[in-house]
Amino acid sequence: MVRDPFVGIPILLKINNVYSGMFMHTHLRTGEIGEGIACDFLKAKGYKIIEINFKRRYGEIDIVTKLNNIFVFVEVKTSASSVMPEWQITPHKLKKFKRIIEGYFLEKKLYGMEVRADVILISFNPKMGEHTLEHIEGIEF
Numbered sequence: 001m002v003r004d005p006f007v008g009i010p011i012l013l014k015i016n017n018v019y020s021g022m023f024m025h026t027h028l029r030t031g032e033i034g035e036g037i038a039c040d041f042l043k044a045k046g047y048k049i050i051e052i053n054f055k056r057r058y059g060e061i062d063i064v065t066k067l068n069n070i071f072v073f074v075e076v077k078t079s080a081s082s083v084m085p086e087w088q089i090t091p092h093k094l095k096k097f098k099r100i101i102e103g104y105f106l107e108k109k110l111y112g113m114e115v116r117a118d119v120i121l122i123s124f125n126p127k128m129g130e131h132t133l134e135h136i137e138g139i140e141f
Contacts, residue, residue: 034078034122035062037131041120047072059100070114073101078122089119098141117141 039049042065050071051064063074075097077089101117104110121134 030078030080030124031076033124034076034120034131037078037122037124037133038063038074038076038120041133041135042074054100054104056100056103058103059096061097061100061104064104070116071110072116072118073097073104074118074120076120076122078124080124094139094141 035052039052042063043049045067047065047067049063049065052062054061054064061073062076065072065074075089075093097117101115105113105115116137117139119136119139121136122131124131
């Protein structure tokens with residue numbers, strides 16, 4: 001049995017130059033673990049990781065990658081419970097994802113580049129340290 005050594009360990013958070021101890025929420029850790037698994041998977045398939053967690057007030061892109069000459073924007077959905085990760089993908093979420101991709105292109109001035117949007121679904125068992133991964137390429141908005 002593989003145990004997560006960080007469960008229950010306080011995280012130091014720096015706010016206004018003052019450190020305060022707090023416990024990281026489980027869902028945030030699950031998301032970070034899923035993004036790490038997804039990055040490893042993509043690198044192994046030959047993708048170049050350009051950026052992780054590109055955030056703006058109107059949304060977030062989990063992973064920006066490039067494969068050959070195609071920019072690939074990846075939404076990672078991770079579940080460590082009985083809730084299936086694909087249930088977390090709603091029409092509203094897809095609309096936000098499309099909007100943040102458009103914003104990324106405008107901000108980075110990547111006009112005329114080929115683009116694709118993917119989703120990676122991860123079911124994670126934190127007690128066993130095991131996961132399953134499904135990579136859906138070229139989602140439709």
